[in-house]
Amino acid sequence: SLIPCTALAADTPPRREGWCGATGDEVHWALTGSANNMTLTLAGKVFMDGIMADFAESEVQPWYYYRNEITKVIIDTTAAPSERGQVTEIGSYAFSELKNLKEVTLTEGITRIGDYAFQGCKSLPELVLPESITDIGKGAFQGCDSMTQITIPNATDDGEGILTEIKEDTFLGCAKLQTIKRKKASGYSPILTYDKDYTFSTVTKVGARAFKGCAALTAIKLPKVETIDAEAFYNCSALGTAELPKDGSVKKF
Numbered sequence: 001s002l003i004p005c006t007a008l009a010a011d012t013p014p015r016r017e018g019w020c021g022a023t024g025d026e027v028h029w030a031l032t033g034s035a036n037n038m039t040l041t042l043a044g045k046v047f048m049d050g051i052m053a054d055f056a057e058s059e060v061q062p063w064y065y066y067r068n069e070i071t072k073v074i075i076d077t078t079a080a081p082s083e084r085g086q087v088t089e090i091g092s093y094a095f096s097e098l099k100n101l102k103e104v105t106l107t108e109g110i111t112r113i114g115d116y117a118f119q120g121c122k123s124l125p126e127l128v129l130p131e132s133i134t135d136i137g138k139g140a141f142q143g144c145d146s147m148t149q150i151t152i153p154n155a156t157d158d159g160e161g162i163l164t165e166i167k168e169d170t171f172l173g174c175a176k177l178q179t180i181k182r183k184k185a186s187g188y189s190p191i192l193t194y195d196k197d198y199t200f201s202t203v204t205k206v207g208a209r210a211f212k213g214c215a216a217l218t219a220i221k222l223p224k225v226e227t228i229d230a231e232a233f234y235n236c237s238a239l240g241t242a243e244l245p246k247d248g249s250v251k252k253f
Contacts, residue, residue: 014065020091026050027087031066036100039072044085052091054114061094070098071123076107086110090117092137099123106130113140122146129153134162138207139169148216149179152200166200168207168229171214178216199223199243206232219243226251 020042021027027050029042040063044050055061063070073095075087086107092114095101101121108130115137118124121144128151129136141147153163171177182199199221208229211217219241222228226249233239244250 015062018062020053020062021045022051022053022089022091027052028084029062031063031070033071036069037071038066038069039074040066040070040095041074041076042087043075044087046084049085049088049109051089052087052094052114054091055093057093057096057116059093067098068100071100072103072105073098073101074105075110076105088112090114092116093119096120108132111135113137115139116142119143126150134164136163136167136170138167139172140167141174142169142172144171144174144177146176147174148176149181150177151181154182154201162202163200164202165205166203166207166210168209169212170207170210172209172211173213174211175213175215177211177214178218180217180220200225205229208232209234211236214239 017028017030019025019027020029026045026048027042028045029040031038031040033039042052075090086109088109089112090110094114094117096116096119099120099122102123102125104124104127106129109132110130111132112135113133116139117137119139119142123146124144125146126149127141127147131153133153201223203222204224205227206222206225206229208231210232211220212231212234215235215237217236218238220239221243223243223245225244228250233242
């Protein structure tokens, strides 16, 4: 009874599990819980990692019927049967307009968040990005009105967390976004702490309107930025500190 996400149409009876991989059956999704408090869990196929399908703006996701009842999204193999693989990429528009989504868990191993993946998730207060993220799509968190903080990757020697671009509209309209944190190891301990840092240490480009309307953001550090596109920080009325390269290497501002 599992069907690929591409086969769903607006009049299909509601389903609580299925496949939503880029090639059909490489990513499994399942809904649990009761009305108005549902958890959407995604994991790779048995013993295989998987990539989620990209959706178009007008396309119906397989969990569309439950969009107002989903409060939690988990992309984590520890929450699925132990033999399932990882999800390595989150598709475009995957969770857009889940207006009651309040909690998201993302496993290490995810490298990409697609365009507008969390657009319009108006109840999501915070998000911790895995260290493995290297690509965040345009408009990924646009209109996340309740988001107050985000924890970003801390670049490591093995190349993880090398995020080089904050694309257009990424945080557009996140009016309450105030705190940007980075994971930071404490001495030789493997335990990670979360420090207010505001530093995108590997970013070289900030796209148009990337932080437009982030009225609560007070500081940001971009020590390696080379290009800042139009209106990237427009209407960031509380922004008091914007640290840029001291050598004047910014080519476009």
